[in-house]
Amino acid sequence: MVSGIAEQQRTTVAPPLVVLYEPVSAELEDVEAVLCREMRSKHPYVDELVRYGCLLAGKRLRPALLLLAAKACGGVRPDHILLAAVVEMVHTATLVHDDVLDGASVRRHRATVNVRWDNAASVLLGDFLFSHAFYLASTLESTRACQLIGRATNIVCEGEIRQKGSCADFAMDEATYLEILDAKTAELCACCCQLGAHFAGATPVLTQQLAQYGRQLGIAFQITDDLLDVVGSEAAAGKSLGTDLQQLKPTLPLIRCLQTADPARRAQVLKALQGDADHAAQRLRHLFDETDAIGYTRELAARYAARAVDELASLPDSPATTALRNMAQFVARRAF
Amino acid sequence: MVSGIAEQQRTTVAPPLVVLYEPVSAELEDVEAVLCREMRSKHPYVDELVRYGCLLAGKRLRPALLLLAAKACGGVRPDHILLAAVVEMVHTATLVHDDVLDGASVRRHRATVNVRWDNAASVLLGDFLFSHAFYLASTLESTRACQLIGRATNIVCEGEIRQKGSCADFAMDEATYLEILDAKTAELCACCCQLGAHFAGATPVLTQQLAQYGRQLGIAFQITDDLLDVVGSEAAAGKSLGTDLQQLKPTLPLIRCLQTADPARRAQVLKALQGDADHAAQRLRHLFDETDAIGYTRELAARYAARAVDELASLPDSPATTALRNMAQFVARRAF
Numbered sequence: 001m002v003s004g005i006a007e008q009q010r011t012t013v014a015p016p017l018v019v020l021y022e023p024v025s026a027e028l029e030d031v032e033a034v035l036c037r038e039m040r041s042k043h044p045y046v047d048e049l050v051r052y053g054c055l056l057a058g059k060r061l062r063p064a065l066l067l068l069a070a071k072a073c074g075g076v077r078p079d080h081i082l083l084a085a086v087v088e089m090v091h092t093a094t095l096v097h098d099d100v101l102d103g104a105s106v107r108r109h110r111a112t113v114n115v116r117w118d119n120a121a122s123v124l125l126g127d128f129l130f131s132h133a134f135y136l137a138s139t140l141e142s143t144r145a146c147q148l149i150g151r152a153t154n155i156v157c158e159g160e161i162r163q164k165g166s167c168a169d170f171a172m173d174e175a176t177y178l179e180i181l182d183a184k185t186a187e188l189c190a191c192c193c194q195l196g197a198h199f200a201g202a203t204p205v206l207t208q209q210l211a212q213y214g215r216q217l218g219i220a221f222q223i224t225d226d227l228l229d230v231v232g233s234e235a236a237a238g239k240s241l242g243t244d245l246q247q248l249k250p251t252l253p254l255i256r257c258l259q260t261a262d263p264a265r266r267a268q269v270l271k272a273l274q275g276d277a278d279h280a281a282q283r284l285r286h287l288f289d290e291t292d293a294i295g296y297t298r299e300l301a302a303r304y305a306a307r308a309v310d311e312l313a314s315l316p317d318s319p320a321t322t323a324l325r326n327m328a329q330f331v332a333r334r335a336f
Numbered sequence: 337m338v339s340g341i342a343e344q345q346r347t348t349v350a351p352p353l354v355v356l357y358e359p360v361s362a363e364l365e366d367v368e369a370v371l372c373r374e375m376r377s378k379h380p381y382v383d384e385l386v387r388y389g390c391l392l393a394g395k396r397l398r399p400a401l402l403l404l405a406a407k408a409c410g411g412v413r414p415d416h417i418l419l420a421a422v423v424e425m426v427h428t429a430t431l432v433h434d435d436v437l438d439g440a441s442v443r444r445h446r447a448t449v450n451v452r453w454d455n456a457a458s459v460l461l462g463d464f465l466f467s468h469a470f471y472l473a474s475t476l477e478s479t480r481a482c483q484l485i486g487r488a489t490n491i492v493c494e495g496e497i498r499q500k501g502s503c504a505d506f507a508m509d510e511a512t513y514l515e516i517l518d519a520k521t522a523e524l525c526a527c528c529c530q531l532g533a534h535f536a537g538a539t540p541v542l543t544q545q546l547a548q549y550g551r552q553l554g555i556a557f558q559i560t561d562d563l564l565d566v567v568g569s570e571a572a573a574g575k576s577l578g579t580d581l582q583q584l585k586p587t588l589p590l591i592r593c594l595q596t597a598d599p600a601r602r603a604q605v606l607k608a609l610q611g612d613a614d615h616a617a618q619r620l621r622h623l624f625d626e627t628d629a630i631g632y633t634r635e636l637a638a639r640y641a642a643r644a645v646d647e648l649a650s651l652p653d654s655p656a657t658t659a660l661r662n663m664a665q666f667v668a669r670r671a672f
Binding site for chain 1: 377379381382385429430433436437455456457459460461462463464466467468470471472473474475476477478479482483485486487489490492493494496497498500501502
């Protein structure tokens, strides 16, 4: 019997995404069925926690990327459905752990696991999801998927640790910022597209192009995420915002502002960062607006989106190829 | 160049274990070399964290089990060295996350990662270790190791979540307690022995016997761990003790005490659990001593150790078989 929570879960992908995902909508339904089946436990306490976790991701961007890459390169096979569920579980695990790190209280319009349960529950749920994802990947015939997913996940973790180590490092330059984004976000997007192409039988060259597409799209996605943390609406995003500056994470709007501001304004920015959180956010937003920080950030996201699109040049025209192109544009322009 | 930390790490297995591990001591050196090589990063902040993590496990019980099982079943092969490093990384990941859950401050005579850095560093380090372990396992030829390790790790996490869900459940019976131990501790020990036997070319029947040996030994190990949390010395154990009762985890001494006490003493025990931590520990220890709780717990650990030994009956005599036998006795009698 499908539970209430599981039912609810099937209907929550936002409207613009539903349109983008259209070429693989039937396959995404199959992925949901795998997630519903796998994110369970026979032990009631575990079951409640794991099923709740399943609701917290929700954009299903990574499964969609994987399936669209597969379809654009030859067609979706049963292995893709499983792999799409695997990458979503890995992604959800990182989100659940991120919410502990950020002390976030809202995710996808719901209380985070750390708020509804506590930090310990978040840590364990993330571990459960990681390990179950790896197990599922290992049920395929070859070790290839395990290798790609294990490696990508490890690079994601390394990126997250680097980001943590660079907190309050206001001398960070744009290149280092982009390197961290590449690891913590773009790597898994690249992996999704690579898995989609590889398991559809694409040539190594095409598979690498798809991986590059995923990487550029992932960077565009994260730059936009960092921008939304500054200028976004919590109502639209459905999650806690403003946490980057609260935690003194140097993201692009801040890096650009510090880089281009004159010494006096630079000093004002650094002072504002030390003030109390609510006041600091407002003050910083004002200071950002006195430079090109916001516009520059938006533009860089658009540039990475365009590079992503360029990587698709050798794909034959198809609804899936068009959707991949539109996805790249979407992630750089989204408000959620 | 081998670093100071890496050097230090090679010399810290406690004396009784060094004797037990003797039949695989050369192979354990190779495992250390793999750990030193793999638990690194080119990014200094990540590198420091990961290398520190490598120092926190230390008994190397799981690699030793895997290698001894391999040697007893036919011989250690290169895959075993890699797998022994993998299971140690998985185990270390669970320890680092456990220390966050328990708020523990000392592990293996050192500050825990959550104390030396913070909870966020612990969460990320654990994730890094999990993912790197899975990646390493996937570099072997078949998916078998990934399957066994992925599945076992997932069961460990499920056991940990169940344990968390049963906090302050003082009606828990011994059977449920043992079920949770089986998942959170014994599963990985069983997996180690299974990997050792399987990759040494043992028959399926022998492989299952070794897995059963590991399972019984794992239960004996954890019962003793829970006992040491009540009666052990922090100096000998090299880690924070008394955290189970502080967190109202129903472990066997408490379960047995509540089960056998008359209603008046039962009420005293439940009252003591609600008192301030330091006083409660002393008071509970006294109440346990008025029942057979401590002796019963010790005896049950010995019984599981004996069952573990029984599983070795069909192995030919060899130094490795003798060591496995002694290991089972050791884990039920250890003081650290």
